[in-house]
Amino acid sequence: MKIISRYLRPEDIPALLVLERAKWESHQAADAASLMLRIETFPQLCIGSFCADSGRALASLFMRPVSAQAFVAPTRWENAADVRLHHGAPDAxxxxxxxxxxxxxxxxxxxIFRFFHPRALKAGWRDIYLGSPIPGFRKARAQNPGLQVWQYAHARRGLRVNEPLDPQLRYYFRKGFKDIVSIQENYFPHEDSLNYxxxxxxxxxxxxxxxLWRHTPICILQTFSLLALR
Known part of the structure; x- marks a missing residue:
């Protein structure tokens, strides 16, 4: 299957809604208005991958600028994700x-990351933060009622000590998200994560x-990116 990655456009919303409903529960999935707002507000920070033959949306990534100190204090996903609260704010x-x-x-x-990487270099972006569920926590807490969330989040697999024990953290770890910045209580409704x-x-x-990268042609950055991401 050939995959095409590109910036998202308003006409992609029907396909994106199918993806949202396939991936998330009804109370977690974004609606059409939210998707439109993200695309219109930060058009160069919204990227999707599509099947070249069918046009089916296979993956999407929506981002916004953020301060590096944003997640030191308690926060919730609904506030962190609301682009209306951050559009036009001072440079983050x-x-x-x-x-x-x-x-x-x-x-x-x-x-998606191969598409975005050279463009991120050109724009001067250095770090990406994500809020991850920890879907194995509820089961682990049931087996060990005294287990603290920080102990579980930092736990590593027995045979592969570099990788997180939790399957979702492990997935992001393999995508390059290796640093745990903070653990947020009541971050979003996710039963298996006990809402962490x-x-x-x-x-x-x-x-x-x-x-240097700001003045480098994008075609050269694409070559550097292929080498770096390998």
Missing amino acids: GDALFGISLSSLDSKAVTQ GVIVRGSIPLSAPKQ
């Missing part, structure tokens, strides 16, 4: 918050020489 620096990463195909997610969310950070490879 060089970090992004991933409002939503939805996928039906891991290769489609990889394609873990903020993870991924650094964009090769992003340090910001001024």
Whole structure:
């Protein structure tokens, strides 16, 4: 299957709604108005992967600028994700918050990051933050009632000690989101996570020489990106 990744457009919303409903529960999925607002507000921070033959949406990533200190204090996803609260705010620096990463195909997610990486270098972005559920926590707490959320979030697999024990944290870890920034109580409604969310950070490879990349043609950055992401 050939996968095409590109910036999202308003006409993509019907396909994106199918993806949202396939991936999330009804109270978690974004509606058409929310998707439209994200695309219109930050058009170069909304990316999707599509099947080239059918046009089916396979993955989507919505982002917004964020301050690196945003997740030190308690926060909730509904506030962090509301682009109306952040559009037109003072320059947040060089970090992004991933409002939503939805996928039906891991290769489609990889394609999104391959598409975005050279453009992120060009724009001067350095870090991406995501809020992850921890879907194994409820079961682990049931087996061990004294288990603290921070113990579970930082737990590692027995045979592969570099990787998180929780399957969702492990998924993001393999995508480059290896730093746990904070653990948020009542972050979003997610029964298997007992409503906790873990903020993870991924650094964009090769992003340090910001001024150099701003003046580098995108075709050269695409070549550098292919080497870096391998």
